[in-house]
Amino acid sequence: MLTFEENELLCRTGPGTSMGELFRRFxxxxxxxxxxxxxxxxxxxxxxxxxxxxxxxxxxxxxxxxxxxxxxxxxxxxxxxxxxxxxxxxxxxxxxxxxxxxxxxxxxxxxxxxxxxxxxxxxxxxxxxxxxxxxxxxxxxKPELPELEWMRVPPDHVYVWKWIQESNYMQGLEGEIDSSHLAFTHRRLDEEPPVTTEVGVPAPNAIYAQTDTVPRFDIKERPGGLLIGAWRDATEDTYYWRITWFLVPFYSMTPPGGARVYVPRDDESCWVFGVTYKYDRALTDKEREAWRSGKANGTPELIPGTWRTQRNKDNNFLINRELQRARYYTGIESFREQDIALTTSMGAIIDRTKEHLGTSDAAIIASRRLLIKLARALQEGQEPYAAYHGEVYRGRGVALLLKKNVPFDEGAKEFIKGANLF
Ligand code: FES
Ligand SMILES: [Fe+2]
CATH class of the missing domain: 2.102.10.10 (Rieske [2Fe-2S] iron-sulphur domain)
Incomplete structure (x- = not known):
């Protein structure tokens, strides 16, 4: 939980606010x-x-x-x-x-x-x-552009679409690095994710996120933000790691190669920029169309002519209780809206004085602390390093099995640093 003052500091980004000044450095x-x-x-x-x-x-x-x-x-x-x-x-x-x-x-x-x-x-x-x-x-x-992996691929390898989330930016962002909700929010009741025993091979959707619902965290502060490793029991001698980046002030890189940006519109709503990209080939027209139409599972469907999601709080995200019994844990059919529904349900700005955070919230706690620390430091005259060092944004999210004795940032090094594109 945060105090009222900390929560205000974290969420308010209008002109003259501390967080607003931090964001205006990027x-x-x-x-x-x-x-x-x-x-x-x-x-x-x-x-x-x-x-x-x-x-x-x-x-x-x-x-x-x-x-x-x-x-x-x-x-x-x-x-x-x-x-x-x-x-x-x-x-x-x-x-x-x-x-x-x-x-x-x-x-x-x-x-x-x-x-x-x-x-x-x-x-x-x-x-x-x-x-x-x-x-x-x-x-x-004037800062540098962040050298995110999707910023470094040729223009036809990346496609960005956007929508409005009707909540403060931080709620959306926290959902990105919240490894523990996977076992619940996105669970299918009618089918099981695949079992894999291969070590060191990306397996974004393996069963272990469900069989072990207690992720434990290893979080490393890096110049661009946080490198977040969440591990679960897998086979006898391996752990299943989900590795995610939170890059300041509002970027996420999640497995498998997902990227989203949560830009405040105002304190009670944000733009979400949803990125799809391939580092080794151009996207096809079909892939772009699927992404923008909300049929690709990574983006929501929008009300035509607007940036508002078709499923929204006014229609309870079209929750279907029959589906909730038999197929989708949330009763909401579309993957992206499953997240949006839960993180908007907290209210436009969650009252973080009323939370009860546990061990599985370690990444969320760390990300808040980091943003608050940077905002306060700027007030003291210390400029945010990342704003002027685009290279600290290089990285990728990945999920995979690693031997138990291998540190995750070592074992997954080749993936988490992103492709060497120039
Ligand atoms: S020119 Fe008069 S209001 Fe713009
Ligand atoms: Fe999610």
């Missing part, structure tokens, strides 16, 4: 590049860390990310015209470029220099791996 996935596909295309609304913004691709192809509201009389720029190198407010025609400079102010006389005094908040952007990344921190502190 590049942040803001939206999909395909949302602003062409020059001068329609602008889109983007909410990040409690700030309402609008994104547009200008005539030169640069993505601008600026305050959602016009500095004249606060009309929403979403209704504006994206034309000739800038976004023009539809109310009185004031126009802003991707850097937030006012480039035309047609309601003032031509000799007026009023225009040069007008500026709109704008954030630096970059595009990589199908995402528009934003930097919302102090200009002189």
């Amino acid at each position: 590049w942040i996935p803001a939206l999909l590049s395909e949302e602003v596909p062409t020059s001068d295309c329609p602008p889109v609304r983007v909410k990040l860390l409690g700030e309402e913004l609008v994104a547009f691709r200008d005539t030169q192809g640069r993505v601008g990310l600026v305050d959602a509201y016009c500095p004249h009389r606060r009309a929403e720029l979403f209704y504006g015209r994206n034309e000739e190198g800038g976004l023009r407010c539809a109310y009185h025609g004031w126009k802003f470029d991707a850097e937030g400079k006012c480039v035309d102010l047609p309601t003032e006389p031509p000799e007026s220099n009023f225009k040069h005094k007008i500026h709109i908040t704008s954030y630096a952007t970059k595009e990589h791996a199908g995402l528009v990344w934003a930097y919302m921190g102090p200009k002189e502190r």
Whole structure:
């Protein structure tokens, strides 16, 4: 459990908050590049860390990310015209470029220099791996992009999709490194996972996560975050290890080669960027389509035209009690929504003063401590190392059997460091 103050520190990321300042030291996935596909295309609304913004691709192809509201009389720029190198407010025609400079102010006389005094908040952007990344921190502190494995593969090897989770970012993130829920939330009652006895071979879905429901943890702090090993009894001389990365401030790498990012929209909802990638080949069109349609088991189905999940708290995630008796432990048919249902069910912001954490929550405790430590350190003037060292993000999640006497970070070394791509 956390104290009320610690929980507030962990969950609040708006402007001026300690965690918000920490997050603003990193590049942040803001939206999909395909949302602003062409020059001068329609602008889109983007909410990040409690700030309402609008994104547009200008005539030169640069993505601008600026305050959602016009500095004249606060009309929403979403209704504006994206034309000739800038976004023009539809109310009185004031126009802003991707850097937030006012480039035309047609309601003032031509000799007026009023225009040069007008500026709109704008954030630096970059595009990589199908995402528009934003930097919302102090200009002189610009960080490096994280060298996550899926950031280092060729563009056609990776596909990112997104959805909104209607809870604080941290609840979603905690679910990623919560090895112990596997035996319950994702259990099938009508079939058993495979038994494997091969040592050192990735086996993401082996039976041992069910036969031993008491994962024990070995957690190592690394410059990029936490390398989390959870082991269970397997065969006579092996343990079954599930090895996961939590990379600051909001990345997970889980077996088998999964990756998700939990970016706060505001304190009570977050963007989840779900990544699928292959380090050794391009994705097929079919794989991309399955990923974006929610049919690939790693992404939820969305309400068409929105980023809201089809199954959501308003319809109890379409829980089916008949299925819950006979097939799915949760009664929720779709894998991703099984997670979303449980982590949103805690409320928009879980009251962590009321929890009772046990030994199986070791990774969750460690991840909270780490974020709180980094946020406090920044308040004391200590910059987060990872923000300026993209290489600390290299890594991959894996699950496998290892001999009992082998340390997991040794035995699984080849996998957890990720592919050597450059
Ligand atoms: S409110 Fe935007 S130009 Fe007047
Ligand atoms: Fe899960």
